[in-house]
Amino acid sequence: MGQRAFKDRLYGELAAIGKALANGHRLELLDLLAQGDRSVEDLAREAALSVANASAHLQVLRRARLVDADKRGLHVIYRLAAPGVFDLWRRLRDLGGVRLAEIERLVATYLGDREALEAVDKDELRRRLGEGRVAVVDVRPVVEYRQGHILGARSVPLAELERRLAELPRDREIVAYCRGPYCVFADEAVRLLRQHGFRARRLTDGFPEWRAAGYPIASGALAS
Amino acid sequence: MGQRAFKDRLYGELAAIGKALANGHRLELLDLLAQGDRSVEDLAREAALSVANASAHLQVLRRARLVDADKRGLHVIYRLAAPGVFDLWRRLRDLGGVRLAEIERLVATYLGDREALEAVDKDELRRRLGEGRVAVVDVRPVVEYRQGHILGARSVPLAELERRLAELPRDREIVAYCRGPYCVFADEAVRLLRQHGFRARRLTDGFPEWRAAGYPIASGALAS
DNA sequence: CCCATGATCAATTACTCTATTGAATAGTAT
DNA sequence: ATACTATTCAATAGAGTAATTGATCATGGG
Structure with missing residues (x-):
């Protein structure tokens, strides 16, 4: 494997994490999981998704190793895979808040005068x-x-x-x-x-x- | 705008940053820019991309406000838009290094016994x-x-x-x-x-x- | 002023994913 | 057994992607 092939594969693998972060519903799920561990149906309800769809999104996050899950009885309880996952999400969120004009506008419109x-x-x-x-x-x-x-x-x-x-x-x-x-x-x-x-x-x-x-x-x- | 619409749009806008991080070439460009400001052709050569392709990827990063650019003479010099961008990239990279088995394997194969x-x-x-x-x-x-x-x-x-x-x-x-x-x-x-x-x-x-x-x-x- | 240079743009190609739903399935507790 | 949760599967509909090529547009030097 040449150096170029190594780099391509390395950055390509890391991009899998980026892909997991490339959807609004998944970011909302991460945000919810930062509050505490939750079952799929719980998460689906909070994020206004069907259970099947929420489950699919959670699999994407799981494959990127951003979340983990355990079966407890009938429920599958998801959690952030590491504290660093919240830090990553927070940094993305804060960068967006500071740098994306669209978000500023959105917050001003909906949240009014904070x-x-x-x-x-x-x-x-x-x-x-x-x-x-x-x-x-x-x-x-x-x-x-x-x-x-x-x-x-x-x-x-x-x-x-x-x-x-x-x-x-x-x-x-x-x-x-x-x-x-x-x-x-x-x-x-x-x-x-x-x-x-x-x-x-x-x-x-x-x-x-x-x-x-x-x-x-x-x-x-x-x-x- | 209802609360759900607000959330959907907020997380959707933030996902734009995730999308910018969802490609290996773009991550490599961020990594290069963390070393210092560079021109498009310079970046293209380092990342083994055509100039047009590198330019296109840089636009994606620019639209997500992760990088900025200035024209200096004939060259357009790109730079990370804020120090926080490096922090974000670093956290993504480090999470990948710790949690993605594929990366561990790749590094072991190519870099040998470090x-x-x-x-x-x-x-x-x-x-x-x-x-x-x-x-x-x-x-x-x-x-x-x-x-x-x-x-x-x-x-x-x-x-x-x-x-x-x-x-x-x-x-x-x-x-x-x-x-x-x-x-x-x-x-x-x-x-x-x-x-x-x-x-x-x-x-x-x-x-x-x-x-x-x-x-x-x-x-x-x-x-x- | 013209031309070489660097970067972007526009058009095109060729796909590859993407998200979602509804139904079927698997696993588990009572 | 059966009620319940989560995953999987199949199908749909559509959007978006990365890359190339050649044209275009700025810019600074000659």
């Missing part, structure tokens, strides 16, 4: 958490909270937020977080909370970024 | 550079050396190495480096040097990784 939400970044949140001056609310679905959440956060899924307002403090600022910078849950939570007179802001990042930063997390239990 | 080369990692090299106990040789083409190299490294392109052996010290260990972990230049340089009685090892990484680590670099001048 400036008003006065996002807190994770370093600031961590500092203020230590001082006990802030209440943190995880507005993702409970299943994601259970698999991992910011230490000290309370689970109040967006869908339940309105009828559980009484649980939340009015004497402290509330910081809501969700899946990541493009996730809409926290935005909507903050708007709802403010309408009801709470002081609320959103976390810039989501849980996966918090975990990747090595900041304190917890899992399993259901409250605080 | 263990024997006793690679030095960049932290160790940096330590020993400070102590002056090691001579560093950049075996990439001169044009890449000129655009940036490890501070204190001497340029001896692999093609000229054999007839310039007299320039190299016999009383110190020599560390050769090139473009990155899958680049063959340094491997061949070390083998050649050892055949001629030098003490030589290769750097695990290449220049782009050294620079990304924030370690001392230089550019322009042609020696030392």
Whole structure:
């Protein structure tokens, strides 16, 4: 094998990973899996795909070794194959956010004025958490909270937020977080909370970024 | 626009970056550009592509905002659009190296026993550079050396190495480096040097990784 | 001003995948 | 047995891909 053949094959093999990243549904599946391990039908529902189609996309990701799966009972539970997979996805996402004008336009159109939400970044949140001056609310679905959440956060899924307002403090600022910078849950939570007179802001990042930063997390239990 | 439409479009736009990464030639072009800015014909020659084809691939990368270009005289000089692009490529490459069995096999077949080369990692090299106990040789083409190299490294392109052996010290260990972990230049340089009685090892990484680590670099001048 | 040069473009060829659906199948728990 | 989940298969419809060739367009030197 000549040097050229070696290079062609090497880069060609690496392009298999690129191919796995070359479809929006697959990126959404990676984003979901960054929140925690999930079954196929669960993922299919969240991503609005048929089970057969979701399964096919997951096979593509699996062949590229970006995800792995285990059979647990009737369900096949998928997970990111390594922490580095989230880092890869995050870098792609962040490059897109910074450099693709189309995304900026899209976010401005759909998410409206995010400036008003006065996002807190994770370093600031961590500092203020230590001082006990802030209440943190995880507005993702409970299943994601259970698999991992910011230490000290309370689970109040967006869908339940309105009828559980009484649980939340009015004497402290509330910081809501969700899946990541493009996730809409926290935005909507903050708007709802403010309408009801709470002081609320959103976390810039989501849980996966918090975990990747090595900041304190917890899992399993259901409250605080 | 509903939430689903927003998600579909958001992930769809991000997939444009994935699509740009979904071809081996384009990954090779990114790898080359990580060494320094290059003209189209230069890139085409290095990657063994026709100029028209290289140009087309570069447009794909440009549309994904991974590279940018400026016209300088007759030439169009391409460059990585941001440092984050190298990070993205590196992460993809490293994931592939660790997780794709096919790549492991390929490297073992073509590069043979790399263990024997006793690679030095960049932290160790940096330590020993400070102590002056090691001579560093950049075996990439001169044009890449000129655009940036490890501070204190001497340029001896692999093609000229054999007839310039007299320039190299016999009383110190020599560390050769090139473009990155899958680049063959340094491997061949070390083998050649050892055949001629030098003490030589290769750097695990290449220049782009050294620079990304924030370690001392230089550019322009042609020696030392 | 003209011409050589470098890069892009347009048109063409020749495919190779691609995503998706619906039905069949395999595996598993009760 | 049977209800359930996931994968596989077959079929469809379509989109997109990479590459080549020759024309075209800028640019700078003579």
